[in-house]
Amino acid sequence: xxxxxxxxxxxxxxxxxxxxxxxxxxxxxxxxxxxxxxxxxxxxxxxxxxxxxxxxxxxxxxxxxxxxxxxxxxxxxxxxxxxxxxxxxxxxxxxxxxxxxxxxxxxxxxxxxxxxxxxxxxxxxxxxxxxxxxxxxxxxxxxxxxxxxxxxxxxxxxxxxxxxxxxxxxxxxxxxxxxxxxxxxxxxxxxxxxxxxxxxxxxxxxxxxxxxxxxxxxxxxxxxxxxxxxxxxxxxxxxxxxxxxxxxxxxxxxxxxxxxxxxxxxxxxxxxxxxxxxxxxxxxxxxxxxxxxxxxxxxxxxxxxxxxxxxxxxxxxxxxxxxxxxxxxxxxxxxxxxxxxxxxxxxxxxxxxxxxxxxxxxxxxxxxxxxxxxxxxxxxxxxxxxxxxxxxxxxxx
Amino acid sequence: xxxxxxxxxxxxxxxxxxxxxxxxxxxxxxxxxxxxxxxxxxxxxxxxxxxxxxxxxxxxxxxxxxxxxxxxxxxxxxxxxxxxxxxxxxxxxxxxxxxxxxxxxxxxxxxxxxxxxxxxxxxxxxxxxxxxxxxxxxxxxxxxxxxxxxxxxxxxxxxxxxxxxxxxxxxxxxxxxxxxxxxxxxxxxxxxxxxxxxxxxxxxxxxxxxxxxxxxxxxxxxxxxxxxxxxxxxxxxxxxxxxxxxxxxxxxxxxxxxxxxxxxxxxxxxxxxxxxxxxxxxxxxxxxxxxxxxxxxxxxxxxxxxxxxxxxxxxxxxxxxxxxxxxxxxxxxxxxxxxxxxxxxxxxxxxxxxxxxxxxxxxxxxxxxxxxxxxxxxxxxxxxxxxxxxxxxxxxx
Numbered sequence: 001x002x003x004x005x006x007x008x009x010x011x012x013x014x015x016x017x018x019x020x021x022x023x024x025x026x027x028x029x030x031x032x033x034x035x036x037x038x039x040x041x042x043x044x045x046x047x048x049x050x051x052x053x054x055x056x057x058x059x060x061x062x063x064x065x066x067x068x069x070x071x072x073x074x075x076x077x078x079x080x081x082x083x084x085x086x087x088x089x090x091x092x093x094x095x096x097x098x099x100x101x102x103x104x105x106x107x108x109x110x111x112x113x114x115x116x117x118x119x120x121x122x123x124x125x126x127x128x129x130x131x132x133x134x135x136x137x138x139x140x141x142x143x144x145x146x147x148x149x150x151x152x153x154x155x156x157x158x159x160x161x162x163x164x165x166x167x168x169x170x171x172x173x174x175x176x177x178x179x180x181x182x183x184x185x186x187x188x189x190x191x192x193x194x195x196x197x198x199x200x201x202x203x204x205x206x207x208x209x210x211x212x213x214x215x216x217x218x219x220x221x222x223x224x225x226x227x228x229x230x231x232x233x234x235x236x237x238x239x240x241x242x243x244x245x246x247x248x249x250x251x252x253x254x255x256x257x258x259x260x261x262x263x264x265x266x267x268x269x270x271x272x273x274x275x276x277x278x279x280x281x282x283x284x285x286x287x288x289x290x291x292x293x294x295x296x297x298x299x300x301x302x303x304x305x306x307x308x309x310x311x312x313x314x315x316x317x318x319x320x321x322x323x324x325x326x327x328x329x330x331x332x333x334x335x336x337x338x339x340x341x342x343x344x345x346x347x348x349x350x351x352x353x354x355x356x357x358x359x360x361x362x363x364x365x366x367x368x369x370x371x372x373x374x375x376x377x378x379x380x381x382x383x384x385x386x387x388x389x390x391x392x393x394x395x396x397x
Numbered sequence: 398x399x400x401x402x403x404x405x406x407x408x409x410x411x412x413x414x415x416x417x418x419x420x421x422x423x424x425x426x427x428x429x430x431x432x433x434x435x436x437x438x439x440x441x442x443x444x445x446x447x448x449x450x451x452x453x454x455x456x457x458x459x460x461x462x463x464x465x466x467x468x469x470x471x472x473x474x475x476x477x478x479x480x481x482x483x484x485x486x487x488x489x490x491x492x493x494x495x496x497x498x499x500x501x502x503x504x505x506x507x508x509x510x511x512x513x514x515x516x517x518x519x520x521x522x523x524x525x526x527x528x529x530x531x532x533x534x535x536x537x538x539x540x541x542x543x544x545x546x547x548x549x550x551x552x553x554x555x556x557x558x559x560x561x562x563x564x565x566x567x568x569x570x571x572x573x574x575x576x577x578x579x580x581x582x583x584x585x586x587x588x589x590x591x592x593x594x595x596x597x598x599x600x601x602x603x604x605x606x607x608x609x610x611x612x613x614x615x616x617x618x619x620x621x622x623x624x625x626x627x628x629x630x631x632x633x634x635x636x637x638x639x640x641x642x643x644x645x646x647x648x649x650x651x652x653x654x655x656x657x658x659x660x661x662x663x664x665x666x667x668x669x670x671x672x673x674x675x676x677x678x679x680x681x682x683x684x685x686x687x688x689x690x691x692x693x694x695x696x697x698x699x700x701x702x703x704x705x706x707x708x709x710x711x712x713x714x715x716x717x718x719x720x721x722x723x724x725x726x727x728x729x730x731x732x733x734x735x736x737x738x739x740x741x742x743x744x745x746x747x748x749x750x751x752x753x754x755x756x757x758x759x760x761x762x763x764x765x766x767x768x769x770x771x772x773x774x775x776x777x778x779x780x781x782x783x784x785x786x787x788x789x790x791x792x793x794x
Contacts, residue, residue: 213652213662216664227625229626248617251616255610260745263609267608267609267612278549280445281545281619285613287610287612288612
């Protein structure tokens, strides 16, 4: 495991907020096993090939002889394989899914082999727990980081990278795929492309396909970075990185993740130490300041190119590359539990309902459980407790 | 009336989409009367004073002797006083509210004196129908445009500027204030500050006060412009304007206005003439391309500083400067009809419900009529037909 000394382990708490540990019991933290998968080469959907694929994954529990007691967590947009418990007991914070993963928990580590992946181009390259192959990696052909020459990757590419890793472990079948947000896209792609490999798919904050609205928003996540002169076509690793652009991009992402629960209180007060925004354009409101500071903290850990490449992967997503969900979902064998957040302003609950309707019409098993709240996308994390009985029932089927 | 030759009259059709003329009958277009209001000086809420306030307003019909048959339309964020009919019969397009304003229409110009204002710092300074005092105006003290030295203005300042204009016409009382989006903020401010002046307030796409969520989003409208090196602190009028920043800002604004109806069809196809986005970061999707081209068209007409100043005015808004709506709404005498769009992702219907609840609790008359649809904020324009019976009933009370 490559340790990056400049990384900090609170990356995911910053990302997901301080309430993330909710739902954990008073039990001692479980210890995650970290590993690195390596393959001599990897071919992307767009025809390009790279040498030396490497990414970290995390496991809990033991694979059974049949190779089918597997719970798999593909990575979500801004995350890596760091999902539950701690790596060492001294770590400041436990993984965000610690409430779900552990002995006797919903994803019972005494019964299941739980695997989480850092896959391709994970964003938090400044976190010491991230090993991932992406723009920041050294291209063995040039001895320099890929930068903007890294191949555009797709959700299907993430699935293929993870499939190689799971195969290397002897996994035959995924009992439950728990895909969160961008992870749900991978879940749909898995169910469509490898229908015999996936028995159950829990799509939390699901996005069954990118529509034009998502595609257009992805532009607003990428453009502030690509417009920053320091981006330099993605080749900034030996220069000043495009931090201002990254902060702007993360501001938009932040608001997409939060909905109006964010800053509802005292939001329009001037920020401490700021000129009054009534008097000067450079004045800052308290909410604005909180958002910018959160983005600045994430910007210290997130790689600019990886934000851009990840946004592109989401914008390109259609399961199985098919034009319609009806065509795409025809081969699916998995049962699907879709868990949208009612107040999500980007991954709308209507998308989940539509996917359920298409699956059911095709004779598949699919249900929706929607999380109540006004916290937007993040309700999928902070209010996951609402969905636990539905998840338990679904896994017992 | 100052005519800007480089302006184009289709500004508002671009802004509001091609369906804007819907709801118009086959009657010939009415002709709007355009005027310019002038005052020797104007004092802002933050204490600053400017000389030579000038802005255009548009009228239809005739003021009665009592001065109380007035329907007033304060300007919305990206609009000016151009609201209905045409200025000359040769104009390419009629104003967006042509379906509502005219002889025998809901705002019956044979009965009412209809007034619309360009007020302070209207955005479309490149439109020949805009006269407005804002950053682009010449500061008589320096002989140069104000640029970034223009005073930060507030919703209250817009109300004061309009009040001077209405007073100059002999208006004693507003029968119905029709405030759209940012115009609804002015409607709330009017009702709170001049309760005896407003009999009825129709708040279309209402925002009763800025919460922290809106305030933070306003940062994402301003930052792309302020981060563009060509912005130069707002002093770009004799140089290259910050067009790239304006396009980025307008992209975000565009998506806020549209919701997921935008680009739902064929959105993730590559744009015509673009590299395939699967192969290169500079590749563009069809939706992205449509959004960017719409923003580029608006960028030719909209002043960058005015976008920034308008966003600040919205972020600063609390009616009457009060901390809570309960305090703010205490003096209100107007009846209020709140018309949110159900799928609005920024001006949430919940805000309208909350304002109604507060008003009713205080013993005021207030009702909500929510427009159905998946078109977001723009449903308030394109689907206003749904609300016409409610508006008619409200005006007859």
